[in-house]
Amino acid sequence: MILKRISILNYKNLEQVELNFSAKLNCFFGQNGMGKTNLLDAVYFLSFCKSAGNPIDSQNIRHEQDFFVIQGFYEAADGTPEEIYCGMKRRSKKQFKRNKKEYSRLSDHIGFLPLVMVSPADSELIAGGSDERRRFMDVVISQYDKEYLDALIRYNKALTQRNTLLKNELPVEEELFLVWEEMMAQAGEVVYRKREEFIREFIPIFLFFYITG
Numbered sequence: 001m002i003l004k005r006i007s008i009l010n011y012k013n014l015e016q017v018e019l020n021f022s023a024k025l026n027c028f029f030g031q032n033g034m035g036k037t038n039l040l041d042a043v044y045f046l047s048f049c050k051s052a053g054n055p056i057d058s059q060n061i062r063h064e065q066d067f068f069v070i071q072g073f074y075e076a077a078d079g080t081p082e083e084i085y086c087g088m089k090r091r092s093k094k095q096f097k098r099n100k101k102e103y104s105r106l107s108d109h110i111g112f113l114p115l116v117m118v119s120p121a122d123s124e125l126i127a128g129g130s131d132e133r134r135r136f137m138d139v140v141i142s143q144y145d146k147e148y149l150d151a152l153i154r155y156n157k158a159l160t161q162r163n164t165l166l167k168n169e170l171p172v173e174e175e176l177f178l179v180w181e182e183m184m185a186q187a188g189e190v191v192y193r194k195r196e197e198f199i200r201e202f203i204p205i206f207l208f209f210y211i212t213g
Contacts, residue, residue: 001082001113003043005073010062011045012038040117046072046084047115048139049096049106057088066090074113084113107153111143137195151190158183 008017014035028036044052051060061068067089074082088094096103103109124132142149162180165172 001077002075003046003072004075006039006042006046007071007073008039008042008069010065010068011042011070012060012062014038014042015062017042042070043072044115044117045070045086047110047113049086049094049109052117052119057094058090061088061090072113084109107149110149111146114143134195137198141194141198145194147190148194151187151194155184155187155191158187 002023003021004023005020006017008014010016012035013033017035017039019039028039030036041052045060050057054060067087069088070086072084074084076082083097083099085097085100086094096106096109098109098112125136138152142152158180162177162184165176165180
C-alpha cells in the first residue's frame with residue numbers, strides 16, 4: 001500500500017497541508033517547530049486511529065480551532081485506490097472512514113495500512129522498562145494478527161473493570177471478580193501465546209543484525 005497524497009486541516013500546528021508523495025523515498029526538512037514531526041504523526045494517525053505522541057484526540061486539534069481532518073489517498077499493489085478519512089470535533093466522537101464508509105469498530109482498521117515508525121524514543125526499548133517492550137510487541141503483532149488484537153482489547157477491558165471493582169468502596173459480590181478474572185485468563189492466554197511466537201521468530205532476526213552489524 002502506497003500513500004499517494006495527504007490532506008490535513010487543523011492538526012496540531014498544521015493549519016492546512018496538501019502533499020503528493022513519491023512512490024519511493026520522501027524526505028522532509030526544515031527548521032524546528034515547522035511541523036515535520038506532526039506531518040509524520042498525521043500519517044501514523046491514518047494507520048493506527050490515534051496519534052503516536054498524544055492519545056487524547058481533542059488535544060491534537062489546532063489551537064483555537066474546533067476540529068481536525070486528515071485524509072489519506074493510497075494505492076494498493078494491484079492499483080486499487082483507497083481513501084482513508086479521519087475527522088474529529090471537540091466534544092464529539094472521531095469518525096474514521098474507508099472509501100466513505102465509516103468503521104463500526106476502529107480495531108477493524110488496524111493492520112490495513114501497516115506502518116513502522118522509528119524515532120529517538122525507540123532507545124527506551126532497551127533502556128526502559130518491560131512496559132515499553134510489551135507496547136512494542138502490541139503495536140507490531142496487532143497489525144498482522146486480528147486474533148491477538150481482539151484478545152488484547154478483551155484483556156484490557158476486563159482488567160479495567162476488575163480494577164474499578166477493587167477501588168469500589170461499597171461491598172462487591174465475589175462472583176463479579178471471578179467473571180472478569182476468567183475473561184482476563186482466557187484473553188491473557190492468547191496474548192501470552194502470540195507474544196511467545198513473536199519472540200521465537202524475532203530472536204534469530206535480531207541476532208543476525210546484531211552479529212553482522
